[in-house]
Amino acid sequence: MAELGARGTPAWDNKAIICDVLGRSPDVEMGSIGEGWSLCRWRQFVGSYTLPALPDPIFTVHVAGKPQVKTWDRDGWTETSSIPGCATIVPAGMPTGWLVDGELDVVTLSMNSAVLAEQSVAEQFSRMRFAFADPLGVALTRQILAELYAPQAEERTAYVAAMVNALKAHILSGPPAGGNPAEIPVSDFSAYRLHRIMNRVLADPAGDYPLEEMAAMAGITPSHFCRVFKKATGISPHHYVLKARLDKAQQMLVQTELSLAHLAEATGFASQSHFSRAFKGWFGTTPSAYRQQESRAKGE
Numbered sequence: 322m323a324e325l326g327a328r329g330t331p332a333w334d335n336k337a338i339i340c341d342v343l344g345r346s347p348d349v350e351m352g353s354i355g356e357g358w359s360l361c362r363w364r365q366f367v368g369s370y371t372l373p374a375l376p377d378p379i380f381t382v383h384v385a386g387k388p389q390v391k392t393w394d395r396d397g398w399t400e401t402s403s404i405p406g407c408a409t410i411v412p413a414g415m416p417t418g419w420l421v422d423g424e425l426d427v428v429t430l431s432m433n434s435a436v437l438a439e440q441s442v443a444e445q446f447s448r449m450r451f452a453f454a455d456p457l458g459v460a461l462t463r464q465i466l467a468e469l470y471a472p473q474a475e476e477r478t479a480y481v482a483a484m485v486n487a488l489k490a491h492i493l494s495g496p497p498a499g500g501n502p503a504e505i506p507v508s509d510f511s512a513y514r515l516h517r518i519m520n521r522v523l524a525d526p527a528g529d530y531p532l533e534e535m536a537a538m539a540g541i542t543p544s545h546f547c548r549v550f551k552k553a554t555g556i557s558p559h560h561y562v563l564k565a566r567l568d569k570a571q572q573m574l575v576q577t578e579l580s581l582a583h584l585a586e587a588t589g590f591a592s593q594s595h596f597s598r599a600f601k602g603w604f605g606t607t608p609s610a611y612r613q614q615e616s617r618a619k620g621e
Contacts, residue, residue, distance in 0.1 A: 335375045335431040336361055342372055349469055351485075358433065358489060362466060364426045370419045372411075377434045378446040380492050381409040382462040385426040387555070389523075392451050393418025402523065403452035404516050405553050406459055410450040417449070428462050430488070442493050452516065461488040514539045515553055519561065526565040527589035532558060566590065567603050574612045581608055 333341075336359065340346055347361035362384070371393075383390065383403045391398040392409075398420050403409060405426075411417055413434050437443040461484055468481045518535050522528070535558055536546035550558045570588045573579060579587065585596035600608045 333376070335359075335377050335379055335429070338373055338375060339363065339429070342370055349466075351469065358436075358485075359431045360428065360465070360485070361431075362426070362428050364424070367421055367423060367425070370421070372417045372419065374414045374416050375411065375431075376413055377431050378413045378437070379411050380430045380432065380458070381411065382428045382430075382459050383407045383409070383425075383452075384428055384463060384466065387421065387423030387425060389422040390425060390452075391420040392449075393420075399451065400524065401452055401520055402516075404519060406454075406456075407452040407516060408450075408455040408458050409452055410446060410448075412447050412449060415449060428466060430462070430492070432492070437493075440493065454516070458488065458491055461491065515550060519554075522562055522565050526562070526569045527587060529589075530558070530562050563599060564603070567600055570596065570600065570608070571604070571611065574608055575615045584608070 336347065336350070339361070343363065348364045349362045351360040364386075383405050385405050390403040391401075392403075393399075398418075432446065434443065437446060465481060465484050465488065468477060468484070471477060518538050522530060532543045532546070535550075536543040539546050539549070541549065547557060550561070554561060556564070566588045570584055570590075573584055573587065577584070581597065582593045585593045588596070590596035590599065597608055600606075600611070604611065606614070
């Protein structure tokens with residue numbers, strides 16, 4: 322993972338550092354939102370990034386884009402992925418790594434460290450909290466964003482200010498009661514329920530995932546689940562499971578010497594022929610050709 326961007330100087334704020342790493346300015350921003358708070362929207366960056374330690378903590382909302390965004394944890398990428406609708410808190414003074422599988426759309430709300438200390442809430446922003454369910458914080462952020470693109474008017478400015486204050490109060494109130502997101506009551510199509518289903522598939526791609534079972538986990542009908550899932554991820558539940566299996570197979574082609582028949586069975590395909598057709602349809606090459614190509618690239 323290559324480190325991009327300069328470390329910056331003490332005078333640099335969060336926005337300047339992120340701009341340097343991404344090589345671009347935010348899509349939209351709200352300068353200073355009173356007492357050192359600032360909001361920025363960042364879009365269309367792909368790849369892996371190392372973000373230097375920031376002077377102030379940030380509250381980040383995954384607004385849209387690809388569902389498989391990971392962060393670096395000790396010696397590898399996290400098993401858990403962020404999906405649209407998740408929130409993340411990045412503390413000040415902590416370098417972070419990010420893996421973005423496609424275009425991404427996030428909103429960052431920077432919080433002044435000195436102000437947080439004065440309000441005796443700095444402790445809750447002292448550690449990383451990655452991809453947690455926060456329906457209210459996400460909803461407020463999306464509404465603020467929508468208003469920023471609307472025609473400006475005096476009453477709209479007051480409305481945005483009120484929503485920003487509500488979001489600030491919500492963030493400062495700390496994590497939801499109960500600690501474990503599984504214990505938090507959520508709506509039928511909340512980000513957390515989709516997140517749980519997606520991570521279950523990623524953890525065991527070879528498993529059996531009937532549409533009816535996934536819909537039951539989300540607490541909605543199969544047809545409604547398909548619509549909600551595709552809106553959040555950009556692909557259908559069937560294609561998500563297929564991609565998870567093919568990604569696992571692609572990894573095993575390089576890391577193991579399993580025959581194609583055994584590899585197909587290990588990744589949940591009904592037969593070797595089914596696996597080979599799906600692999601070529603998705604990656605544009607056969608499993609055997611891909612394995613040979615990777616072997617040559619490694620000089621084996």
